[in-house]
Amino acid sequence: MSAVDAYPPTDPLPGTVLDGRYRVDVMIATGGMSAVYRGLDLRLDRPVALKVMDSRYAGDAQFLTRFQREARAVARLTDPGLVAVYDQGGGNVGGPPPFLVMELVEGGTLRELLRERGPMPPHAAAAVLGPVLGGLAAAHRAGLVHRDVKPENxxxxxxxxxKIADFGLVRAVAEAKITSTSVILGTAAYLSPEQVSTGDADPRSDVYGAGILAFELLTGRTPFVGDSALAVAYQRMDNDVPTPSSVIAGVPAQFDDLVLRATARDPAARYADAREMGADLEAIVDELGLPPFRVPAPTDSAQHASASLPAPPPRTAAAAPAPRQPTRTLPRDDWPAEPQYESETGRFAGIDIEDFYWARQRARRTLLFWVxxxxxLTALIAAGAWTAGSNLNNLL
Structure with missing residues (x-):
C-alpha cells in the first residue's frame, strides 16, 4: 500500500455515509484491490477503519459471496494479534462497493517501520513475530488461512x-473473475512454492510467509530478488531460503534454524501450523534469554498523516426533484383570449397615410420630369446629327 492525499477531488467517498451508519472521513492508504479510510461509526460514536474494495468487484456475485463468508468467519475470531472485524456491507447494484468495517489501529504498518529503522535485532524480531504467529494460530484453529502474510498486512x-489484518480477502479476490496485477506484485516475495505452482494454500503456506517475514525482520530484505514478480516467485521453486546469518552477522543459529524450517520447499518439512512455529519461537526466546521489547509504531506513517487532517464536510444528498404534476386540461371556452392589436386609423407605423400619398405623388412627378x-435630350442629339449629315458635302 502507499499513502495518498486525503480525499482528492476525484474520490467520491469521503464525506459519505455507508449503509446509513459509517461515515467515511479520510483516506489512509490505497492498494491494487482496495482503499483504507479512517471513518466513524455514527451509531456507536466509535472510530473505525473502512476497507473499501475496488468498484469492479461489485458486479461479481462469486466474489461477493466469498467476501461475505470470509468476513463473517473472521469476525468470529478473537485474539490480541488479529485486527478485529466489526461489520461488512455494500456490493449491491447502485450502492457502495463492498467494504469491511474494522478496528482502527492508530499507528502504522510493519513495512513503514522497516523503512524507518531497517533490520531488527533478535529480541525485536521476536516481539513482532510472536503476536503475528499468535493471530495466525487462532485463524488456523478455526480452519482459516491468510494467504498473504507480509509487512503491509x-x-x-x-x-x-x-496485529495482522486482511484475512480472507486474498482468497475472495483469487476466486473472483477479476485479477489484480498489484496483488501479485505485493505478494510475490512471500508466496510459498505450492502457491506459485498450483495456487493451493493451507496453514503451512502461512508458515512459509511467516518464515520470509522473519528473514526480512532480521536482515532488512527478502531472500529472493528478480526483474519481475514472476521471476521472484519462481526462484523459490528451485532455491532454498538462505540463513539470515549469511546475510547479516550476529544472527543466532536458533533463528537460522527457525527460518530454514519455516521456509522448507517441501510443505511436509515445515511447521504444521503457526501454533507449532510460535511454540518454537517461545523456546528460542527462553533459551537465549531475550528481553521483552515494546515494538515502536512508525513515526512517519500514512495513518498518522491521515489523523492530522480534518474530516471533510458531510455530503448532503441531492434534493429530490419536485413530483411531476399531471397535465391540466383546459376547455376551449376557458382559453385566454388572444391579445388584440388595435391599428391607428389613417396611420401606418406611426406615420399619417396622407403623408405617404403626397410622398408617392412627388416621386411620380420626379420620375416624369426625368423621363x-x-x-x-435624345431628340436634340438626333436632330443635330441629322443636320450635320445633310450638310456634310458642303463642309467638305
Whole structure:
C-alpha cells in the first residue's frame, strides 16, 4: 500500500455515509484491490477503519459471496494479534462497493517501520513475530488461512500492539473473475512454492510467509530478488531460503534454524501450523534469554498523516426533484383570449397615410420630369446629327 492525499477531488467517498451508519472521513492508504479510510461509526460514536474494495468487484456475485463468508468467519475470531472485524456491507447494484468495517489501529504498518529503522535485532524480531504467529494460530484453529502474510498486512499501534489484518480477502479476490496485477506484485516475495505452482494454500503456506517475514525482520530484505514478480516467485521453486546469518552477522543459529524450517520447499518439512512455529519461537526466546521489547509504531506513517487532517464536510444528498404534476386540461371556452392589436386609423407605423400619398405623388412627378428630360435630350442629339449629315458635302 502507499499513502495518498486525503480525499482528492476525484474520490467520491469521503464525506459519505455507508449503509446509513459509517461515515467515511479520510483516506489512509490505497492498494491494487482496495482503499483504507479512517471513518466513524455514527451509531456507536466509535472510530473505525473502512476497507473499501475496488468498484469492479461489485458486479461479481462469486466474489461477493466469498467476501461475505470470509468476513463473517473472521469476525468470529478473537485474539490480541488479529485486527478485529466489526461489520461488512455494500456490493449491491447502485450502492457502495463492498467494504469491511474494522478496528482502527492508530499507528502504522510493519513495512513503514522497516523503512524507518531497517533490520531488527533478535529480541525485536521476536516481539513482532510472536503476536503475528499468535493471530495466525487462532485463524488456523478455526480452519482459516491468510494467504498473504507480509509487512503491509502487519499493523503496529502507538501502544506497541502488533496485529495482522486482511484475512480472507486474498482468497475472495483469487476466486473472483477479476485479477489484480498489484496483488501479485505485493505478494510475490512471500508466496510459498505450492502457491506459485498450483495456487493451493493451507496453514503451512502461512508458515512459509511467516518464515520470509522473519528473514526480512532480521536482515532488512527478502531472500529472493528478480526483474519481475514472476521471476521472484519462481526462484523459490528451485532455491532454498538462505540463513539470515549469511546475510547479516550476529544472527543466532536458533533463528537460522527457525527460518530454514519455516521456509522448507517441501510443505511436509515445515511447521504444521503457526501454533507449532510460535511454540518454537517461545523456546528460542527462553533459551537465549531475550528481553521483552515494546515494538515502536512508525513515526512517519500514512495513518498518522491521515489523523492530522480534518474530516471533510458531510455530503448532503441531492434534493429530490419536485413530483411531476399531471397535465391540466383546459376547455376551449376557458382559453385566454388572444391579445388584440388595435391599428391607428389613417396611420401606418406611426406615420399619417396622407403623408405617404403626397410622398408617392412627388416621386411620380420626379420620375416624369426625368423621363421628359431624357427624351428631349435624345431628340436634340438626333436632330443635330441629322443636320450635320445633310450638310456634310458642303463642309467638305
Amino acid at each position: 502487519v499493523l503496529i499501534s502507538d501502544d506497541g500492539d502488533v 421628359v428630360a431624357v427624351l428631349t
